[in-house]
Amino acid sequence: MPTVRAPLNPKISMWFFLAFCMRFFRERAGLSLTQCGEIIGLARSSVSNMEAGRRRPQDDQMRKLDNAYGTGVLFQVLLWFARMAHDPDWGRQIDRYEEEAVSIKTYHGQVIPLAFQTDDYTWAYVRASKFKDLDASMARRTAKKRAYWEKGDSLLTWTVLDEAVLMRPVGGKEVMKRQLEHLLELADLPYVSIRIVPFSSGEYMGVDGAMQIIGLEDRDVGYSGAMNGGRLIETPGEVRELSITFDRIGVKAASEEASREIIRQYLERCT
Template sequence: MTQEQLAEKINVSTSLIAKFETSRLIPKSDTARHLDTVFDSGDMFQESAAEARASSRDSVWFTPWLEYEQHATMVRSFQPTLVPGLLQTEEYARAILRDAGTRVPDLDETVASRIARAGVLHRDEQPCRLFAVVDESVLRRPVGGPKIMSEQLHAIVQACALPNVSVTVVPASAGAYPGLNGPLAVATVDGRNVAFLDDPLDGRVVEDPDRVTALDEVWESVREYALPGRPSLELIMEAAESWS
């Protein structure tokens, strides 16, 4: 069976079939179920996909969220602790994966995959619009040391020069506010919204419309606590200089 024939049978693109075959992407649960049906393989694909997801859940590249993110026309994210993945530099990402005790099969490959995600912001046709909100502590946390932090924050300033990228900061003076329970992201794909929640035990895609709407409202609430664009950029630049 060719890739094209299989793609038609399970209603996905041939590029996704290629990614499944080379282990660059783990099939979502319903896709794995369709594969088991096509190949009459019992639960083999479903069990293999579940095991792969469990062993690599710390690598966002291998979660179902990736498929949505790569096809999104807009992503709205909030990060209370770390720089959003779409904006991370190579050395910052490496420091997170290395120093936070994240278990990955191949550190270099995982870092490269994470950095490649930013390609959605630079697409020739309809680049993804990113509206990121971060807590001020993200700018102050010494991930990897002063040099890495300085380079990372300057990279954010550069990214903000793109017409489709906006980063705003919730200042420390805001105190407690909605969203401090953890990071979240909402992506617009084919005219509908899906969300992603991450926590120490699991990362999960949220597709239920009511729950996505609720998370969208949380993101909007968080954004209200953030400084406007220019003051946020000035705060990021000040923090970058403080690491130099």
């Protein structure tokens, strides 16, 4: 007897509503997952993942579904709303994108990004957080860091930091000393770029907050940080604007070698 797959709850998010509609219209048309895949150019497993909310569809695929089902621009509009709406699952979705990434560009003006943190630096921020289970939070962050660097040179990393990040003695003098040493070690890796925006650069666009641009094989997605969370950005136009902002911040940053020297100067203050 074939396994009957329960439908997603379309009330959870717009992404789940889109996945729900994909399955509803496919079954109403009497199509199998394989037949639907032939319409949008994907394997059966990929269609199944989309209908389960595990994979995000793209514009051309939704356009093909609208043509096949005679739904005008329904699926294209649903995709637009899903991208623009708040996604309660954005954290796990970013993790999935990072697992698939071939490049990651990050800017932060307040804290060293998680992937570049020593465990002691991470623990200092975990202790200062509002989480109740500190050990569980630390374990999640440590696992995420480990997974990031396990990709080796298959993941190209560009990171831009404000000089203020180096100035803040997170965890105390010894913890910060080791953290700065760790930054210099990572900066020597051929697939890692670390650049610092010095105070002497004056005003720049970085005051808007942290950002991340995740390069996938077929497209880029973005993340814009904010208090109590952030927003996953998948609309091509918005991602392009985020990339331009990252580049404009980069114009204000020192060169890689000059940035190493800035880090060394702060390291000397810790010795």
